[in-house]
Amino acid sequence: MQRMTAPKFPRRYSSVTTGFNFHQIWARNPWVVAWWSAAFPGFGHLLLGYYTKGFVLIAWEFFINTKVNLNEAMVYSFVGRFEAADDVLEPRWLLLYIPIYCYSIWDSYSKTIELNKHYLLAQSEPEPIKLFAMNGFTITLLDKRSPRRALIWSMLFPGLGHLYLQRLPSGAFIAVSCIAISYYAHLVEAVVLIIRGSLEQARTIIDPEWFSFFPSMYCFAAYSAYVMAVEMNEMYEREQCQYFRTKVQPPDYQLL
Template identity: 45%
Template sequence: MDHPQSARRIRAYMNPYGVTRLHLRNPWVIAFFSFSFPGFGHLLLERYLPAIILAGWEIFINTKANVNSGILYSLLGDFDKAKEVLDSKWLLLYVGIYMFTIWDSYRKTVDLNKQYILADREDAWMPHMRISALDINYMDKRNPLLALVWSVLAPGLGHLYVHKIVTGFLVFAFTVALIFQSHLLPAIHQTFVGDFEGARALLDMQWTLYLPSMYSFIFYDAYVTAVEDNVLFEKEQSQFLRTQYQHPSFPIPEQDR
């Protein structure tokens, strides 16, 4: 049975598939991930529905407008080719939502930081364990480096380690789709056998350029989630011990000076 919640705001919501938590975030970091891949900033804020909508829109409209191909040719200095591949009919539709995504993720981070400060000051109650027929979730100490290592080995494994099931499924599905569309694995095989020209010919750069942003997000989010899980675990333990074991009139011994 849940502990009665007297605080106006909550610091965390737990279900068997993950923990949605408030904690202090750097708005510029969130805005950067929205800049690198629209939807990722909202995913870092654990706003899953807007993140799915924006990330899906990014892949659709970016592919239609050939934005990544235009970026590639611009970086290579071939501006005429960049203008040729860009589809202006779709590009103009892309810009407005892209700017909104960055602005909204920054604004929402500032707002949620304020909510966290108020919730922390109110000493809001936090859940410890949730059980369902499909899964079990509980607060525990987790190693951030292990979360990072598992994410390096395979996208999504680090998120499964920190019990962030929804995000783990999303990043795994997105990454597999992007790797397949970019022909990355055949290109890696050709590289290993020394056929560098064949590898370059196989790669579809329109899809390949999604992958640096994807992997940066996966590594960062898995590591930070493990760190914040540990902070939340310590706060919940402290709150439990204060409310259940420490008598209000318990004398605190003075420290020797």
């Protein structure tokens, strides 16, 4: 009888290093991911690394939200103008908004549970961690990054923290989204007017419907960049342990 041989490569990975992105999974709280999806559909999927689905859901949120006039209705509700909020809502588009919104929350929650199981199984295998990747356009290097610097760059402008962490797809998408939000909300003009002391003029020029997108995007960029930096450092330390165990440490050494 022919004996079965073990596979040459592990079945599961928890990180992938490419020329444009450092991609990894780690154990997450499903409720936190679901909360981010509730705050803005697509954020939970970006946090998990499902970039394509996350980008599609975020683009859909921009489109359908402006069609429903949801943010405008929320602004009216916050100031107690409930009749005005009811008048601006578009029921034909609202019925399309609700199913996708609920799906985004449910899907991100369930996928978090699945990835947590995958991550735990991957830790039990001799998973190789790729330290370096390079192509004709860029270089990606797994090394230690400061979570505080990632947070500060994200607070200066959303997306910069992700670029600092070599997350090009998410960083570029968040940065472009914030530029579009700032343009349609007239945010930069309002900030200039506030600096000049023209508070009333700044209030009238800003578009509340588009401006309502900005706080969610801003907070998510800061949170995700900080968390990714912490997990990236842990992955770097794990790679160092693997290297020293296989290349430096004597085979007969007993690790306490």
